[in-house]
Amino acid sequence: MAGDRHRIVGKPIRKVDGPSKCTGQTLFADDLSFPRMLWCKLLRSPHPHARIRSIDTSRARNHPGVVAVLTGRDLPIPFGILPVSQDEHALCLDRVRFVGDPVAAIAATDEEAAFEALRLIDVDYEPLDSILSIPDALDPARPPIHDYGDDGNIHKLVSLEFGDVEGGFAEAKEIIEGTYFYGGNTHLAMEQHAAVAVPEADGRIRLYSSTQTPHYSHRALAKVLEMPPAHIRVIAPPTGGGFGGKTDPFNHEIVVAKMALVTGRPVKICLTREEVFYCHRGRHPVLMGVRMGMKSDGSITALHFRTLLDGGGYGSYGVASTYYTGALQTVTYDVSNYKFESARLFTNKPPCGPKRGHGTPQPRFALEIHMDRAAERLGMDPAELRLAHLVPPGSLTANYLKVGSMGLGECIRKVVEGSRWKEKFRQLPHGRGVGLACGAYLSGAGLPIYWNNLPHTGVQLKLDRSGGVCVFCGETDVGQGSDSVLAQIVAEVLGIEPIDLRLVTSDTDLTPVDLGSYSSRVTLMMGNAAVQAAERARELLSSAVAGKLEIPPTRLVFADRHVFDAERPEIGMTFAEAVQTAEAKFGTIGTVGSYTPPPSAGRYRGAGVGPSPAYSYSAAVAEVDVDPDTGWVRVQKIWMAHDVGRSINPVLVMGQVEGGVYMGLGEALMEEQVFRANRNGVHKFPSMLEYKSPTTQEMCDVTTYLVEDPDPNGPFGAKEVGQGPLLPVPPAIANAVYDAVGVRIDEVPITPEKVLKALQAKDRRYGPADLPPVTWPPPLQVATPRQGGDGRAIGRAIGRASGGTTSTPAAEPARVDGRVTK
Amino acid sequence: MMRLPAFTYAAPRSIDEAARILAGEGPQAMLVAGGTDLYPNMKRRQQSPRVLIGLRGIRELSGITGIPTTGLSIGACTTLTDLSTHRLVVESYPALSRAVRTISTPILRNMGTIGGNICLDTRCNYYDQSYEWRRAINFCMKCDGDTCWVAPSSRTCLAVNSSDSVPLLCAIGATVRLAGTHGHREIAMRDFYNKDGIRYINKQPDEIVTHIALPPVNGWSATYHKLARRGSFDFPVLGVAVAMWRDPDGTVLDARIYLNAVASAPVEAAEARQALIGHKPTPDLIAHASHLASINAKPMDNTDLDYAWRKKMVRVYVRRALNGLS
Numbered sequence A: 001m002a003g004d005r006h007r008i009v010g011k012p013i014r015k016v017d018g019p020s021k022c023t024g025q026t027l028f029a030d031d032l033s034f035p036r037m038l039w040c041k042l043l044r045s046p047h048p049h050a051r052i053r054s055i056d057t058s059r060a061r062n063h064p065g066v067v068a069v070l071t072g073r074d075l076p077i078p079f080g081i082l083p084v085s086q087d088e089h090a091l092c093l094d095r096v097r098f099v100g101d102p103v104a105a106i107a108a109t110d111e112e113a114a115f116e117a118l119r120l121i122d123v124d125y126e127p128l129d130s131i132l133s134i135p136d137a138l139d140p141a142r143p144p145i146h147d148y149g150d151d152g153n154i155h156k157l158v159s160l161e162f163g164d165v166e167g168g169f170a171e172a173k174e175i176i177e178g179t180y181f182y183g184g185n186t187h188l189a190m191e192q193h194a195a196v197a198v199p200e201a202d203g204r205i206r207l208y209s210s211t212q213t214p215h216y217s218h219r220a221l222a223k224v225l226e227m228p229p230a231h232i233r234v235i236a237p238p239t240g241g242g243f244g245g246k247t248d249p250f251n252h253e254i255v256v257a258k259m260a261l262v263t264g265r266p267v268k269i270c271l272t273r274e275e276v277f278y279c280h281r282g283r284h285p286v287l288m289g290v291r292m293g294m295k296s297d298g299s300i301t302a303l304h305f306r307t308l309l310d311g312g313g314y315g316s317y318g319v320a321s322t323y324y325t326g327a328l329q330t331v332t333y334d335v336s337n338y339k340f341e342s343a344r345l346f347t348n349k350p351p352c353g354p355k356r357g358h359g360t361p362q363p364r365f366a367l368e369i370h371m372d373r374a375a376e377r378l379g380m381d382p383a384e385l386r387l388a389h390l391v392p393p394g395s396l397t398a399n400y401l402k403v404g405s406m407g408l409g410e411c412i413r414k415v416v417e418g419s420r421w422k423e424k425f426r427q428l429p430h431g432r433g434v435g436l437a438c439g440a441y442l443s444g445a446g447l448p449i450y451w452n453n454l455p456h457t458g459v460q461l462k463l464d465r466s467g468g469v470c471v472f473c474g475e476t477d478v479g480q481g482s483d484s485v486l487a488q489i490v491a492e493v494l495g496i497e498p499i500d501l502r503l504v505t506s507d508t509d510l511t512p513v514d515l516g517s518y519s520s521r522v523t524l525m526m527g528n529a530a531v532q533a534a535e536r537a538r539e540l541l542s543s544a545v546a547g548k549l550e551i552p553p554t555r556l557v558f559a560d561r562h563v564f565d566a567e568r569p570e571i572g573m574t575f576a577e578a579v580q581t582a583e584a585k586f587g588t589i590g591t592v593g594s595y596t597p598p599p600s601a602g603r604y605r606g607a608g609v610g611p612s613p614a615y616s617y618s619a620a621v622a623e624v625d626v627d628p629d630t631g632w633v634r635v636q637k638i639w640m641a642h643d644v645g646r647s648i649n650p651v652l653v654m655g656q657v658e659g660g661v662y663m664g665l666g667e668a669l670m671e672e673q674v675f676r677a678n679r680n681g682v683h684k685f686p687s688m689l690e691y692k693s694p695t696t697q698e699m700c701d702v703t704t705y706l707v708e709d710p711d712p713n714g715p716f717g718a719k720e721v722g723q724g725p726l727l728p729v730p731p732a733i734a735n736a737v738y739d740a741v742g743v744r745i746d747e748v749p750i751t752p753e754k755v756l757k758a759l760q761a762k763d764r765r766y767g768p769a770d771l772p773p774v775t776w777p778p779p780l781q782v783a784t785p786r787q788g789g790d791g792r793a794i795g796r797a798i799g800r801a802s803g804g805t806t807s808t809p810a811a812e813p814a815r816v817d818g819r820v821t822k
Numbered sequence B: 001m002m003r004l005p006a007f008t009y010a011a012p013r014s015i016d017e018a019a020r021i022l023a024g025e026g027p028q029a030m031l032v033a034g035g036t037d038l039y040p041n042m043k044r045r046q047q048s049p050r051v052l053i054g055l056r057g058i059r060e061l062s063g064i065t066g067i068p069t070t071g072l073s074i075g076a077c078t079t080l081t082d083l084s085t086h087r088l089v090v091e092s093y094p095a096l097s098r099a100v101r102t103i104s105t106p107i108l109r110n111m112g113t114i115g116g117n118i119c120l121d122t123r124c125n126y127y128d129q130s131y132e133w134r135r136a137i138n139f140c141m142k143c144d145g146d147t148c149w150v151a152p153s154s155r156t157c158l159a160v161n162s163s164d165s166v167p168l169l170c171a172i173g174a175t176v177r178l179a180g181t182h183g184h185r186e187i188a189m190r191d192f193y194n195k196d197g198i199r200y201i202n203k204q205p206d207e208i209v210t211h212i213a214l215p216p217v218n219g220w221s222a223t224y225h226k227l228a229r230r231g232s233f234d235f236p237v238l239g240v241a242v243a244m245w246r247d248p249d250g251t252v253l254d255a256r257i258y259l260n261a262v263a264s265a266p267v268e269a270a271e272a273r274q275a276l277i278g279h280k281p282t283p284d285l286i287a288h289a290s291h292l293a294s295i296n297a298k299p300m301d302n303t304d305l306d307y308a309w310r311k312k313m314v315r316v317y318v319r320r321a322l323n324g325l326s
């Protein structure tokens, strides 16, 4: 095995933060306390959509214990994670857009006083017509929630065509159509968001926040507070889970920072679970229409994918989410011609955003059920169908994604064998079934959130004559183990032990920027930067030690806290002595490393979402029992194989796989973010008791296979694992339900009443009927690599869309010359 | 985090003292045993008593006495864990032990009491919400408002009796013992409840539940089937309890079927009982009785899971319960 050369990388060593977490010593944001600290509470809107006529805070200000009250006027500058969606205010200015939108803030000497004073704020609202569903949002007669976007309540409209889709359908022997719905759900991280702002004597401010992205919070704070970023320090303490729920800059972070500046006292906020449901940024509900053309051997000649995203009240990551519902369909099975149309809609509900898998579990659910249907139609085994049409490694897809290493075939073979698929598929007794599905995910987005040409991450090392090494990096460990990955990589390269390292992370004052823990980017990007910084340090040490020992530096080995001659291991010195030797020769020893992803191949508008240095792959087989009397689905077991490229720490990788299965199981069977349209659009049950997610009793057995096909772009070959393994779970379960009782459930969650309805339905199916009509703009045309395209758009097809508006040329140097012909 | 409102806490040492304090403080006072139901409600401001009278310090309220041949007496403050693991209960009232073990989680059962469980506030997902949430729906009849949002034309609250022990205790014929400033009384468990989500128990404001009396074990067998989303934590969205007396030849002498979590009070399936009495429970008869029982259940859209589906499940669950005893 490749890993045998390594002492630390690839080994299941203990998480560096394990002991402090297990013994309760870790301090989370809510554990922090400072002298004279105030407590902050937010007053939230009871209306889904209303204009704020006036706010009277005088009664609240006079309440005992209240020190300060803020309203939107105190923080008028908008912010948002994406530069194109700067549509949020720390406190609503004149409009509220969902039940739970914050309108005022109170800081008081204790939390009870702040809470009581909330009821003393008088807000005069003028309720507005509220938009609570996808059809509502598409109705041009309804009032727009925002004054920007692509049309009415359509926030973002995308229409792309790669190659010749009509031609592809003409070539097809079978055309398979389907409509799917993926219900919205939320992250449900254990830690509720908390933030503490501490004013510093010279007018500067320090913010501790449970965030996955201190860098982006830092930028939003600088913007809204109108302060130089250098005077703001954002620290992310160890975070108790995020899953994408803590990747936006949040109103409460800005509010406590402002409160601290206004009062000159530390200010803390800890959200209730209900408020966390209002922060949301979770899975978009997506309605999908899929049309797929196939030859009789199963090769995909054309794929037409339409998605409608229910975005909630604000932009958040939504524009990226929209593209993600279309980007990764091409990296698993070869797709010759591909058309993608999508619309994200504003609705008066908490904003949706990125949840583990960001925008890709929904289309993956549709695609993998669709493949199961296709296999049946073609009379092929679903595993064989997929294996026959895998995207080859080292290829460029129709939408210009560069696939590097590609272990999906191995993943499929592993789970097929492990689950004894061949003996079970379509052969188990009625009520029991197996289903197969696959998935793929990015190892970090190729482009940053805001346009810049700077590195995505940096690592800085300070080597000390004592033999200790201090590692500085902006990365944020949200429980996934990025601190351990950082320590293992640096220790590996320098031949020392993780315990010899001091990690200083996620502190915008002390650490080089890392963009944050999102898009599964940390291991690959930070890992590469860490390798670079550590190799540079090793070079300095090698040069000094080689000079002293009078041997060529290439003969030196760094291992077991020693630096020695490979040919005569007794000749050498300790690591500490090596640092001293280097320090004597070069002065203080410090090195840096950084990482910027390779440029992407696509140059059309929208090409920024999808490219990644490497794609991970997963395949799953689920075995389920379905009770035909009740419709109850019990998942007995999931076999999951994941192509991680190379595991830096196999136990942490397995943990991520099992966590992904758990979360996917919840999404498949029960988790559902729903609202009461009859009662003001309130969240139906913003609590952990009634928002159902699986307990250990519902968790299935999991057998995990790690497939290690090292990727040239990954540190030691490593790719992502944090998000990918969730993707195959819901469709594998849906396919298994079909195998068990012969009904198609084309939406999640797959609840017992849906299964029972399908069992009683004529078409033996439960799912959405069709997509509501949308006037799609003519697609932006891009010739595929196979057609000799260069990644640029060649224009918009004119007048092809029904009711389409006149064509708008692409931003790129486009020739508006109609369609591509072969 | 959500915090409790301010209150005064009284810790009486005897039932009489507790009853005196309760009568003296009037409606602003409430009893608390394990607090597992009351404290979350207080945090959400569904209930805001000024005075809490803690019962856990009253020794006579805890523990189990008696023998199965003449019946057991269970102190109201006996924890659910102690009740479900008590040797006599496990051996002679196994269905009760199992029903109690389905309540929430082991941790909650260590704290929650049987008295609290039978007095459990009725539940509704328009009501079990924070003050701010309820303000957004303009409150409801049960608390701070005047309309029932589950059924706006309803003049009573339809919040659901969600206790797991109650249907079984009703089916086996348990009784409730109460003490107040005016003395003691005993009432059949099935008469303890009202079809009214607000005034859901027949208890005077100054009365305390002191004991639950289990009938002697004399040839009946019982079972409890719970429908809930998950294997832990969750309240029932349907509970089916059956107690059956049978002749040695198999003929049903009596079969009391109680459904819970489908109304504000446990619902007796009287027609199903009549259909079973005097017959041997064949699959056809069981199917018929299950159908009759399902007519009695009218679940509303105020709990977890689809209410039309829950209604369909009544028949399935009654059938399974009867099958289990036949």
Ligand SMILES: Cc1cc2nc3c(=O)[nH]c(=O)nc-3n(C[C@H](O)[C@H](O)[C@H](O)COP(=O)(O)OP(=O)(O)OC[C@H]3O[C@@H](n4cnc5c(N)ncnc54)[C@H](O)[C@@H]3O)c2cc1C
Binding pocket: A689, B030, B031, B032, B033, B034, B035, B036, B037, B038, B039, B040, B055, B076, B077, B080, B102, B103, B104, B105, B108, B111, B112, B113, B114, B115, B116, B117, B118, B119, B120, B121, B162, B163, B164, B165, B207, B208, B209, B210, B233, B234, B235, B236
């Ligand atoms: C997450 C969660 C899940 C739950 N799941 C279940 C479940 O699955 N099944 C279930 O049945 N219950 C469930 N419960 C409800 C509840 O916790 C239990 O029913 C428990 O038994 C209540 O007992 P307690 O002693 O804690 O009651 P308390 O909270 O102390 O009291 C409850 C009510 O009873 C009154 N009361 C208590 N003792 C007496 C007495 N001796 N005389 C008169 N009035 C009295 C109180 O005034 C109060 O109104 C759950 C609760 C939670 C928080």
Ligand code: SF4
Binding pocket: B123, B124, B125, B126, B127, B140, B141, B142, B143, B147, B148, B149, B150, B151, B156, B157, B158, B159, B197, B302
């Ligand atoms: S049933 Fe009606 S009145 Fe009772 S709690 Fe629910 S909404 Fe309120």
